[in-house]
Amino acid sequence: EKGGYPSFMEKEINDQPDAVAQTLLGRTNGEGVLTLDELRVDPSVLKSINRIIVLACGTSAYAGQVARYAIEHWCRIPTEVELSHEFRYRDPIVDERTLVVSISQSGETMDTLMAVRYAKEQGAVTVSICNTNGSTIPRESDAVLYTHAGPEIAVASTKAFLAQITATYLLGLYLAQLRGNLFQGQIKDILAELAKTPAKIARVLENAEQVKELARSMAETRTVLFLGRHVGYPVAMEGALKLKELAYIHAEGFAAGELKHGPIALIEEGQPVIVVVPSPRGRDSLHAKVVSNIQEVRARGAKTIVIAEEGDESVREHAEHVFYIPETSTLLAPLLATVPLQIFALELATAKGYDVDQPRNLAKSVTVE
Numbered sequence: 001e002k003g004g005y006p007s008f009m010e011k012e013i014n015d016q017p018d019a020v021a022q023t024l025l026g027r028t029n030g031e032g033v034l035t036l037d038e039l040r041v042d043p044s045v046l047k048s049i050n051r052i053i054v055l056a057c058g059t060s061a062y063a064g065q066v067a068r069y070a071i072e073h074w075c076r077i078p079t080e081v082e083l084s085h086e087f088r089y090r091d092p093i094v095d096e097r098t099l100v101v102s103i104s105q106s107g108e109t110m111d112t113l114m115a116v117r118y119a120k121e122q123g124a125v126t127v128s129i130c131n132t133n134g135s136t137i138p139r140e141s142d143a144v145l146y147t148h149a150g151p152e153i154a155v156a157s158t159k160a161f162l163a164q165i166t167a168t169y170l171l172g173l174y175l176a177q178l179r180g181n182l183f184q185g186q187i188k189d190i191l192a193e194l195a196k197t198p199a200k201i202a203r204v205l206e207n208a209e210q211v212k213e214l215a216r217s218m219a220e221t222r223t224v225l226f227l228g229r230h231v232g233y234p235v236a237m238e239g240a241l242k243l244k245e246l247a248y249i250h251a252e253g254f255a256a257g258e259l260k261h262g263p264i265a266l267i268e269e270g271q272p273v274i275v276v277v278p279s280p281r282g283r284d285s286l287h288a289k290v291v292s293n294i295q296e297v298r299a300r301g302a303k304t305i306v307i308a309e310e311g312d313e314s315v316r317e318h319a320e321h322v323f324y325i326p327e328t329s330t331l332l333a334p335l336l337a338t339v340p341l342q343i344f345a346l347e348l349a350t351a352k353g354y355d356v357d358q359p360r361n362l363a364k365s366v367t368v369e
């Protein structure tokens, strides 16, 4: 059942092109118009919402953070992301015009379930993004968008994460379509770009050996820092979480811009720093800013490992190792940039002899608060 792979996790990482394709399947009417028929919420209700709160825990919360960038950009609806267990205990402001989007692979995470119940009591409209058909959170929500990534067995979430991000893009585009924030042609273009991602993920997987080799050489590492900006920031945090969970290595993901506000003090000779670099074709000065962050840590002795877009030669001179991912738009890049980080954690944990499917102290679904 591991499909010939040594672990469920490795199988699930390799399932990702298919997982994303399954999430996208059947969501348009053939003319590029999103249908999302299963999302049984009255369109007039979705039109009237003035705020979105995304609730989730762990990796699913990082998917939520990626979603925020896309949803705010496409729909112009203020969007917050909050850990489910924090949300409930701070007397949050929620009403009938608040859309609460919960994200849960299992659909059974108690913290998220309780947060959704609370939001519902306060009158919010609740939509669940979930991978497990018929589980509790979707049953208790007003509507559900299933990710259809297939069962995820390994404790560390991989394919569900990419599928969740994909589902949030669909939700964001659907809202933009409904509310007229984007032209139909723009939506069509983004969907066409999304449709190309499974093949691009497959290309990242083909280059796994390069990442694995580096991971094996770093089995003795005590701490690894991850940096990213914009959507690269949650990707950095996800990379750090995978390394903690699987390899029991201290790892931290930072917003690259935050470096000089404290974390740069951690950098000493030989400290590995993994940097998620945005596309140089993107707007603003995101790319230049991240490149200068790489220079800053390198000047202080960091060993820099970089995930960058194919063709971006500017990073080479600042990095010990560069892993290239195919070109895509800035907002969709997490679907590609996450993959080398998953492989890195998997291989490093394997090199240390750990059970990657069942890391110590963890459960696949956390059904207690």
Ligand code: M6R
Binding pocket: 057, 058, 059, 060, 061, 103, 104, 105, 106, 107, 108, 109, 112, 155, 156, 157, 158, 245, 362, 364, 365, 366
């Ligand atoms: O089933 P859920 O998506 O609600 O689970 C949330 C977290 O417990 C989960 O993502 C956890 O962080 C994973 N072990 C991450 O790999």
